[in-house]
Amino acid sequence: MKPSAILGLALAALISSPLYAQEPDKILNASYDVARELFGDINETFVPRYKADTGRDVTVDQSHAGSSKQARAILEGLEADVVTFNQVTDISALVRGGFVSEDWQQEFANNSSPFYSLPAFLVREGNPKGIKDWSDLVRDDVQVVFPNPKTSGNARYTYLAATAYAREAFDGDQAKVSEFIDKLFDNVPVFDTGGRGATTTFVEREIGDVLITFEAETRGISREFGEDRFDIVIPSVSLLAEFPVAIVDKVVDKRGSRDFAKAYLDFLYSPEGQVILAENGNRVNDPAVAEKFKDQFPQVRLVTVEDVFGGWAKVQEEHFASGALLDQIYGER
Secondary structure, eight states: OOHHHHHHHHHHHHHTSTTTSOOOSEEEEEEOTTOHHHHHHHHHHHHHHHHHHHOOOOEEEEEESOHHHHHHHHHTTOOOSEEEOSOHHHHHHHHHTTSSOTTGGGSSHHHHOOEEEOEEEEEETTOTTOOOSGGGGGSTTOOEEOOOTTTOHHHHHHHHHHHHHHHHHTTTOHHHHHHHHHHHHHTOSOOOSSHHHHHHHHHTSOOOSEEEEEHHHHHHHHHHHOTTTEEEEOOSEEEOEEOOEEEOHHHHHHHTOHHHHHHHHHHHHSHHHHHHHHHTTOEEOOHHHHHHTGGGSOOOEEEOHHHHHSOHHHHIIIIISTTSHHHHHHTTO
């Protein structure tokens, strides 16, 4: 073979290698179950903004399911470039699986959580059962709807918020706390796999007296199905629910999509992105945007996983690991 032909083949191989391959025009965002509309709005603004900045036509595909289910899907082969989850433990699972870097919480501001919310209650119009706080949810005449905490990050926050309330109410008496949570679970007529399924059960099938979900979702349901049908109840205390995001390193390195993926997550922190998040009922960290929307968000005492439970690693070990407290309670169902 002539030297020129050899050189041509070498250049062709080099240009086609991942290092020189053109960045993909599409990425996949794997997100939690009730975030469809939120990220639809994000994408609607991000895509033209990205084209204005880069000249490139791009698409952001979405995948939605329970946060823990999404993490398992990625471990089993779902090629998501970014994750926008609702609990740290699910990204930790991706770290252990070698898909996300160990220092992912340092890659973006606020420990890689661009927005936050809290478990809140949605009740029927007029609040016929007079539900005001967590203590009302264990009454014999109340049916509670929330998804399966084995598959839904949304439901795990509900479980942790209820546990935090019970620890305060019973001065840390673990037997009484467990009894409280057990009774709460007894009052759930059906455990759906994710938050969207629980919403369908409550809103469309009209099962239950109260739906527990993120405050942002309660606002979205009211807007979509009619504010005259439901009331939003903020309990006396709830749990700070941060929504962590991460680049899936193993996927973006394979696809050559890192810059695109990073730009997408950076957009969530931009003033424009923060406004969209707030408009969708989420609480944000940007001071100017938070001030603009402050009248929409009632004051509430928020406790944290770190303060109440000693951090996510300890929560995973004591509550969510196989055979731990959640298994002991849920396994009786």
